[in-house]
Amino acid sequence: MKSKKLIGYIKIIGFVAYALFLGFSFWKGFEPGKKMAFNLRYFSLEMAKILPPAFLLIGLFEVWVKKETIEKHFGSKSGLRGHIGGILLAGTTVGGLYVAFPVAYSLYRKGADLGVIFTYIAASAICRVPMTIFEASFLGIKFSIIRLSVSIPLVIVSSILLGRYLTRRKYTIRAGE
Amino acid sequence: MYFLYLLLFIAMLVSFITDRNKTYKAIKIAFKKFMKILPAFASMLVLVSIILGLVPDTLILHYLGKSNMSQGVLMASFFGSITLMPGFIAYPLCGILLKKGVTYTVISAFTTTLMMVGFVTFPIEKRYFGIRVAIIRNVLSLLIAIIVAILTGIFFGEIF
Numbered sequence A: 001m002k003s004k005k006l007i008g009y010i011k012i013i014g015f016v017a018y019a020l021f022l023g024f025s026f027w028k029g030f031e032p033g034k035k036m037a038f039n040l041r042y043f044s045l046e047m048a049k050i051l052p053p054a055f056l057l058i059g060l061f062e063v064w065v066k067k068e069t070i071e072k073h074f075g076s077k078s079g080l081r082g083h084i085g086g087i088l089l090a091g092t093t094v095g096g097l098y099v100a101f102p103v104a105y106s107l108y109r110k111g112a113d114l115g116v117i118f119t120y121i122a123a124s125a126i127c128r129v130p131m132t133i134f135e136a137s138f139l140g141i142k143f144s145i146i147r148l149s150v151s152i153p154l155v156i157v158s159s160i161l162l163g164r165y166l167t168r169r170k171y172t173i174r175a176g177e
Numbered sequence B: 001m002y003f004l005y006l007l008l009f010i011a012m013l014v015s016f017i018t019d020r021n022k023t024y025k026a027i028k029i030a031f032k033k034f035m036k037i038l039p040a041f042a043s044m045l046v047l048v049s050i051i052l053g054l055v056p057d058t059l060i061l062h063y064l065g066k067s068n069m070s071q072g073v074l075m076a077s078f079f080g081s082i083t084l085m086p087g088f089i090a091y092p093l094c095g096i097l098l099k100k101g102v103t104y105t106v107i108s109a110f111t112t113t114l115m116m117v118g119f120v121t122f123p124i125e126k127r128y129f130g131i132r133v134a135i136i137r138n139v140l141s142l143l144i145a146i147i148v149a150i151l152t153g154i155f156f157g158e159i160f
Helices: A002-028 A031-064 A067-074 A079-091 A097-109 A114-126 A129-139 A141-168 B002-018 B020-054 B057-066 B069-082 B087-099 B104-116 B122-129 B131-155
Strands: none
Touching: A002 A031, A002 B020, A031 A097, A031 B002, A031 B020, A067 A079, A079 A114, A079 A141, A097 A114, A097 B020, A097 B122, A114 A141, A114 B104, A114 B131, A129 A141, A129 B087, A129 B104, A141 B104, A141 B131, B002 B020, B020 B122, B057 B069, B057 B087, B057 B104, B069 B104, B069 B131, B087 B104, B104 B131, B122 B131
C-alpha cells in the first residue's frame, strides 16, 4: 500500500508542476505552454458537455434495465446476435472510448458477455454514426465502407478470442479499485 | 450532442413520471460513478493537452506528407495512437493530407488508431479493466488498425 500512496503523491506533484508550467507560460508568453492551456480548456468544456448526461443515462440504465434483459441480449449465450447488438448500441454512443468504458462496465455488471463488451468498446471507437457521416464527407463514402467492412469482422473475431481467453483465466472487470 | 440531451430529457421525464424514487436513485448512482472516475478523467485531460501541445497538426501534416507508404503507415499509427482529436479537427486534417497526395492506406492507419488506440485514455481504461487487459486491448487494436490500413490500400489499388 505504501507504493500506492507514493504514486498518489507523485501524481499531485505532477498536477501542481503542470499548473505552474501553464501559469508560467502565460506569464512569459511561452507558445507551446499556452497552446496546452487552450487544449485543456477546450477538452474540459467538451467533457463537461458530454459526461454529465452520459453518466445520468448510465444511472437510469442501472436502475431500470433488468439483469435478465441484458443477459438475454448480450450474455454469453447471445452468440453473434450479442455482438451485432453491441455494434448497434455503439453506433449511438457519443464521445468515444472515454464514454464507452463506463457504459461497458455497467453492461458487464448486468451480465453482458466479456467478448460482447470488447466488441462494444471497439465499435464505439470506429462505428459511431455521426462520426462516420463526417468521415465520409471528407474522405469519400468508399473509404468509410471499406474501413467499416474490414474492421467490423476483425473486431468481432478478436473480441471473441480475447473474451474467451479472459473468461478462461477467470478475469473480472473491477472498476475504481 | 443534441441527440444526447434530447434522449436524456425524455428518459428522465419518463423515469420521473413512472417512479420518482428510482429516478433519484439513478441520479445518485450517476453522481457516485462520476466522482469515482473523475481523477482518471483529470489525468486524461492533462495528457491530452500536453500531447496536443507537443504534437501540433502542422507536425503531423509535415511527417505524413513526406514519407513513403510503409514509413507513413508506421508514422500514422504512432501519431494516431498517442493523440486524441475530435472528429471535426481530425477529418478536415485528413482531407488536407489526401489533397497533399497522402495515400488512403496511411490515412486509414491514422484515423483507425486515432479512434481505437488510446494512449491518453489509458488512465481511464486502466481504472476499469486493469493494466494488463488495457495493454492487450490497445495492442490488439493497433494490429487491427494496421491490417485495416493494408486492406484499405489493396481496395484502393495503392498496394499491389
